[in-house]
Amino acid sequence: MAVVFTLLLSFLSFLQLASRAHAVALTTSIAANDRVCFYADVDKAGEKIGFYFAVQSGGSFDIDFEVREPSGKSLLDGQRERQGDYVFTANVVGEYQFCFENDMSTLTEKLVDFDIMVESEPRREPSTKPGQISEQTSALEESMFRLNTMLLNVKRTQKYFHTRENRGFDIVKSTQNRMFWYGVLESLGVIGMAIFQVYVLQTFFTKTGRRYKV
Template identity: 50%
Template sequence: MQFLALFAGLLALFVSTVSSTALTYKLQANEKSCFFTWVDNKGAKIAFYFAVQSGGSFDVDYEVVGPNERVVMDGQKERQGDFVFTANDVGEYRFCFNNEMSTFAEKTVDFEIAVENEQRAQLPSKQGTTPEQTSSLEESILKLSSQLSTINRNQKYFRTRENRNFSTVRSTERRIFNFSIIESVMMVTMAGLQVFIVRFFFQGARKGYV
């Protein structure tokens, strides 16, 4: 029973230290949009993930700006990114997506911002629990957390691929439909032109015969 309580307490320590925000945003053409998060502790870890799900060539410009307008990282025409960096300053961090390069295509961007606000606390000593058991349990929790993070990243990757492939299929369907319409119009036009030429030929022949 004490082992289960210790396991639950350790799991709570790992979960409660991280705050995150996952959003989906539709970025209009010629639009720049920014999202903000506040960091209370110097040295906190910030995880930033984004992926363009649809629109244009599935790319976007991004920029991460820290306090005092210091650029932490940026990139141009990126399809997706997964970064972890250390917040060296306390204050507001700005995460911006820029679609000003596109004149007509809107883009759907999935992104997540996670901030580890606190240092991980030390486990309280329990009677009947040896340091070896505590260390082994902590290592198991870390492995479990790493595996869950890997699964989460894989799910995001497959979701992104599915959305992009679906968008490609829809774009191909539209092109095939438009091509079929153009082909049908051309066939009707050619048929009408042939009828007009044949009628003009026979009318000219009748006049010459008379």
């Protein structure tokens, strides 16, 4: 019973540590020549911030981005990036700014998936209470953290394939539209050429108002 009780306490403590992390996963559309910003609060210095984004559709699948501290200092920035995955330590308490800018495009709207995660680093404290088996507790925590890491890797892989699927669908849709309009223009060209040929033939066989039969 003591072992089961210890494992249960360890599992509950792990859930408590996991609850310290909060994340925001969103999808936003950014119009041409537009700038969109999102914000995340950091309660104490030393927290980890994870920032992921990927352009799903629009133009060449690229976007400008910038991450700023509460003081306005730029931490990360990039131009014409298709996707990014960053983790950094927040040394300043306050509101962090995550901005996307679509200045390079004059007509095309961009669709961007992004994920902002703020979490505290979990610290393990050795148990001094009698009756608790620290070796089993430590082994259980190690297994949970490994499982968490594996789940994060699966999540990143899913995001990668989701992005590839959306980009492929956007390319196929764009190609279909181009083929459609190319077919329309080709048909109009053939019709115009036929009308022009009829006109030329009628003009060639007409002379001073008299029509000759052949």
